[in-house]
Amino acid sequence: MPLxxxxxxxxxxxxxxxxxxxxxxxxxIVVLSNNDxxxxxxxxxxxxxxxxxFVPYFEIRALCExxxxxxxxSNYTLYGDMSRRMMQVIGRxxxxxxxxxxxxxxxxxxxILDLREYATRLRADVLQRVGIPTCVGIGSSxxxxxxxxxxxxxxxxxxxxxxxxxxxxxxxxxxxxxxEVGEVxxxxxxxxxxxxxxxxxxxxxxKRADSRDIKxxxxxxxxxxxxxLNGVSCLSLEDVAPAKQQIIASRSFAELVxxxxxxxxxxxxxxxxxxxxxxxxxxxxxxxxxxIHTNRFRTQDQQYAGWLVLPLVHPSSDSATxxxxxxxxxxxxxxxxxxxxxxxxxxxxxxxxxxxxxDLFAPLPDPRRAALMAVMDSIxxxxxxxxxxxxSEGLHRGWAMRQEKRSPRWTTCWDELLLAK
Amino acid sequence: MITALFDPATSPPRLAIPVYGxxxxxxxxxxxxxxxxxxxxxxxxxxxxxxxxxxxxxxxDSMAGAGIGxxxxxxxxxxxxxxxxxxxxxxxxxxxxxxxLHKRGDRVALIPENPAFPPIELHNGQELCIWGVVTGCIxxxx
Numbered sequence: 001m002p003l004x005x006x007x008x009x010x011x012x013x014x015x016x017x018x019x020x021x022x023x024x025x026x027x028x029i030v031v032l033s034n035n036d037x038x039x040x041x042x043x044x045x046x047x048x049x050x051x052x053x054f055v056p057y058f059e060i061r062a063l064c065e066x067x068x069x070x071x072x073x074s075n076y077t078l079y080g081d082m083s084r085r086m087m088q089v090i091g092r093x094x095x096x097x098x099x100x101x102x103x104x105x106x107x108x109x110x111x112i113l114d115l116r117e118y119a120t121r122l123r124a125d126v127l128q129r130v131g132i133p134t135c136v137g138i139g140s141s142x143x144x145x146x147x148x149x150x151x152x153x154x155x156x157x158x159x160x161x162x163x164x165x166x167x168x169x170x171x172x173x174x175x176x177x178x179x180e181v182g183e184v185x186x187x188x189x190x191x192x193x194x195x196x197x198x199x200x201x202x203x204x205x206x207k208r209a210d211s212r213d214i215k216x217x218x219x220x221x222x223x224x225x226x227x228x229l230n231g232v233s234c235l236s237l238e239d240v241a242p243a244k245q246q247i248i249a250s251r252s253f254a255e256l257v258x259x260x261x262x263x264x265x266x267x268x269x270x271x272x273x274x275x276x277x278x279x280x281x282x283x284x285x286x287x288x289x290x291x292i293h294t295n296r297f298r299t300q301d302q303q304y305a306g307w308l309v310l311p312l313v314h315p316s317s318d319s320a321t322x323x324x325x326x327x328x329x330x331x332x333x334x335x336x337x338x339x340x341x342x343x344x345x346x347x348x349x350x351x352x353x354x355x356x357x358x359d360l361f362a363p364l365p366d367p368r369r370a371a372l373m374a375v376m377d378s379i380x381x382x383x384x385x386x387x388x389x390x391x392s393e394g395l396h397r398g399w400a401m402r403q404e405k406r407s408p409r410w411t412t413c414w415d416e417l418l419l420a421k
Numbered sequence: 422m423i424t425a426l427f428d429p430a431t432s433p434p435r436l437a438i439p440v441y442g443x444x445x446x447x448x449x450x451x452x453x454x455x456x457x458x459x460x461x462x463x464x465x466x467x468x469x470x471x472x473x474x475x476x477x478x479x480x481x482d483s484m485a486g487a488g489i490g491x492x493x494x495x496x497x498x499x500x501x502x503x504x505x506x507x508x509x510x511x512x513x514x515x516x517x518x519x520x521x522l523h524k525r526g527d528r529v530a531l532i533p534e535n536p537a538f539p540p541i542e543l544h545n546g547q548e549l550c551i552w553g554v555v556t557g558c559i560x561x562x563x
Contacts, residue, residue, distance in 0.1 A: 419479075
């Protein structure tokens with residue numbers, strides 16, 4: 001029988017901040033979204049103060065000041081690096097691994113006998129090596145593993161580890177009867193409302209639902225969820241990476257370019273074009289790469305080539321998001337004093353739009369952005385490309401995200417390393 | 422897939438240092454050296470477990486006697502269980518400090534290697550939080 005575990009970081013962004021701030025041990029921490037707009041992550045202590053997720057920061061500012069809550073702007077560079085480290089350590093504990101989001105990973109544990117001891121050691125290992133506390137949920141399908149992870153979180157007695165196997169079938173059902181159907185993986189708000197209308201309100205109700213009924217009313221996806229709740233594994237780990245697709249937008253300059261601003265305008269332009277292509281094929285990209293290089297045929301010139309890949313927090317096709325990432329990447333690869341011949345943007349890890357589950361702790365992409373992009377594309381289509389464009393295209397450097405409280409990039413920037421006396 | 426900026430641990434080294442196939446203390450290299458067998462990877466030399474290794478910058482001279490100076494970069498491995506006599510990065514009163522760990526009998530202390538600094542004694546009930554073990558020290562002269 002297959003055995004899956006879902007391992008995820010507790011209050012991941014807040015935990016990342018705490019690793020480098022021992023003075024915040026046991027203190028409340030919140031992390032704000034891009035532009036310091038709203039709360040995207042809360043430590044357990046902050047939750048205990050009654051701070052809710054996704055509330056605008058201005059609403060809780062006074063409360064934070066009163067209770068000495070440590071407030072951070074989101075530091076995605078740090079979270080990305082800590083995620084990579086955490087996933088690497090978690091992967092050593094599984095036979096196979098699927099990194100599911102910035103802070104969640106499935107692993108297979110087939111053949112492990114003492115699950116409690118194994119999961120406890122896994123948690124201790126991640127905590128020691130990376131400093132991030134985790135929660136482990138185990139079940140015989142991915143859906144059950146995810147639900148077990150939920151149980152491990154909400155029931156303090158579980159102490160961060162829960163496996164369905166520990167309970168008799170009768171007690172498994174009693175527990176499932178206490179879990180709302182909306183907590184089941186893949187059951188969003190709309191589906192749960194429709195299920196409620198059919199009298200299906202808890203995870204147990206869904207487990208016991210007639211799968212043919214479910215298939216008729218919903219889709220094969222929800223039918224699969226029912227099977228998975230019954231311990232029949234339908235979803236395997238996506239161990240084979242999908243074929244590499246990419247979108248490239250690049251062009252040689254008519255004349256060699258050496259100043260940053262001109263390069264930035266060109267990178268913005270390419271980023272927008274690439275994003276437009278992406279939207280045209282109804283896809284989103286996870287990675288944005290930037291490449292700049294000098295003319296290697298001009299042997300009398302000093303040669304340089306810069307290349308950098310940046311991950312997006314959410315896969316996106318939003319021109320602004322992709323441009324911002326591309327410009328950030330440019331800032332890292334740009335070296336003054338060279339004559340550049342070509343600049344380009346490459347989008348990778350492309351997947352169909354609307355299929356990814358969003359990262360629970362990251363700011364959700366604003367749905368209005370998609371509408372804005374559609375309008376921009378249709379106007380540009382009708383009146384010619386470039387009729388409507390982002391401010392950063394053509395107007396050098398339009399972009400500075402507001403992040404007044406960002407912590408140093410402790411792990412990725414030589415100038416921002418941790419200091420020790 | 423997450424690709425981090427300037428990750429010292431997993432990105433390929435910026436400068437690959439060629440190693441020649443035959444040992445040539447002096448004289449002419451052998452014709453076999455026309456091709457390279459290997460390169461030296463400083464990451465590989467300095468880092469055992471990339472996921473658990475962090476770089477930290479030293480500020481101050483409390484460990485001068487151990488060859489650790491202000492501005493040096495320390496390689497810190499969180500995966501190693503700290504033992505008596507090792508140099509560790511510890512959190513004391515919410516601040517990071519680099520000291521040699523003393524753990525013998527009842528005495529637990531963080532010992533500086535500079536007579537100008539007093540040892541940090543940990544008394545009963547005082548919690549010692551060791552963040553990681555210092556496995557290397559990187560100095561740059563130019």
